[in-house]
Amino acid sequence: METVLVVLFDNVQSLDVTGPVEVFNGAELHRPGTYRIRTASPDGAPVRTSSGLTLVPDHAFADAPPAHTLLVPGGAGTRRPDERVVAWLREHGPRAGRLVSVCSGALLLAAAGLLDGHRATSHWSVCEKLAREYPGVEVDPDPIYIRDGRLATSAGVTSGIDLALALVEEDLDREVALSVARHLVVFLRRPGNQAQFSAQLAAQTAQREPLREVQQWITEHPGADLSVETLAARARLSPRHFARAFQTETGMTPGRYVDRVRLEHARRLLEDTADGVEEISRACGYGTPEAMRRSFVRTLGAAPAEYRRRFRPATTH
Structure with a gap:
């Protein structure tokens, strides 16, 4: 069983969290014993999303379990990031088997130095900021997601679902990923290089x-x-x-x-x-x-x- 640990913070984008979580949870329901999904905030306290929803984490950072997949969502809370989040990612990010960001979550990974020397993407509206403030990152604003070794970064909101489906297909097989996609009524056909913009x-x-x-x-x-x-x-x-x-x-x-x-x-x-x-x-x-x-x-x-x-x-x- 692989642990998917989702980082939570105030003003996180709710769909950046729930979209990938629904994919991994769907895979777990389809093939029990595959994924264990956990969430963590800096102090274990509930966080308020940018849309006003309240999310209650499973853990504080201090007692969060080791993660195979460490997922960092985006949202308004990345504009002025909580230093506790950046410091924790800097320490624990290298230990994760796989680092995943959704939307502007790439800014948090970059702030922690985890994207230096790697190709990455983010929501089109923050790619310029990502490239300007973190010149060590090779920013590509076009694809909906990019895989670079153990790093996987995705563009805005729904592309986090696309990336999660790709990871499920990689971890398990296409049949499971297709089953989850059908349940969520989304496409399994969007390759990572598909442009963010029509x-x-x-x-x-x-x-x-x-x-x-x-x-x-x-x-x-x-x-x-x-x-x-x-x-x-x-x-x-x-x-x-x-x-x-x-x-x-x-x-x-x-x-x-x-x-x-x-x-x-x-x-x-x-x-x-x-x-x-x-x-x-x-x-x-x-x-x-x-x-x-x-x-x-x-x-x-x-x-x-x-x-x-x-x-x-x-x-x-």
Whole structure:
């Protein structure tokens, strides 16, 4: 039985705690004797989450059991971290078999010196702070989670569930992880390298309704003619005016937005279907498999076929 110890502190993000805990608990219910889940706060006192919930820990740090998986959640409480938490992590983190952070919990691991020399991620809103204040950490703001040896860091809230499912699959097997995912009604298919942002989230939502409608239309029709001229006509603007207004209101050129939408759609089809690369390239508006290959290599560092081999899960019967 492996102990999963969750660190609690005031203003912790409740979902950063409960999401992974539900995954590990689900695995324990599916295969009893696998995980023992415990929580600990600096003095053993209840903590109040950022959403107002109160969590009662099992232990104070002083009597917390040794952890195979030491899980550090994020939340508003990481902005001005409790020095007792940082000091305890500095001492006990190296003893854990596996260090895991969710969201801005990476800031606590970094403050304890546990991320130096390692690649890590966090919630997109704190990655700049993480990189600036801890230059010894190789911060990658894009993936939803990163594994680097015994260290595992994840982005915001729900990505902690994705990471926990990946850890359960590693510890036990895919059948258990799939069973837990089905029970929680979440995907088991999100690989760690999946970007935190969809194209729609990466760009700002335009203020003017015609531009918002164009954004939505691009998302729903990635295989269509998405030239500036065609999109401008849909917005009832001149191409020059449209391109300037789109970038001003979304922070992204029309071409860049179209590229991200097409790449995102192609990735989903590679992960979720058995469609051929040529068929997918047409469906996503690339025109030719070579154009799609160039986009994948430029952005993801892997050709479509290689991407599918790496990140499409095996079929489970």
